[in-house]
Amino acid sequence: MKTLTLTLAAIVGLAGAAAADPLEGMWRTAKDDNGNSGLIQVAPCGAALCGTLVQAFDANGNQMSSPNVGRQIISQTVAQGGGEYRGKVYSPDRDRTYNSRLQLSGNTLSVNGCVLGICRDGGTWTRQ
Known part of the structure; x- marks a missing residue:
């Protein structure tokens, strides 16, 4: 019985890992208007995906402190297909x-x- 329970737990765990959304993971942002960038950890949050700033970098690529570390940068994000x-x-x-x-x-x-008809190109982020 113990072996069956462990086997079922492993199968459920592997099924959850296999079902991970392709957007999940760590992303390095493009540089912003100040030349700064960051690492965003994307993970499920409810039925959507969210991304939290986990590290910030200055224009020279050096890690820096930021009041935005820990803040959700991506929220309410849902796959549309393609x-x-x-x-x-x-x-x-x-x-x-x-x-x-x-x-x-x-x-x-x-x-x-976009916000109120004003759109902005946020650049290209790369998977880390």
Whole structure:
């Protein structure tokens, strides 16, 4: 009985790992208006995906402290099919949250967002 329970637990664990969304993982952002970038950890949050800033880097690529570390940069993000995702993305350099369109292609992620008809190209993020 103990062996059966462990086997079932392992199968359930592997099934969950196999079902991970391709967007999940660590992403290095493009440089912002100040030349800064960050590492975003994307993981499930409820029925959507969210991305939290876990490290910040200055224009020279050196790790720096930031009040935004720990903040959700990506939120309410849901797959639309064909590598496209829609949700929200927060831009620390402009202190704005945009309606986002993310396009996943292999290990790159094109990030774009709009708010009140004003759109911004968030550049290309790379998987780490």
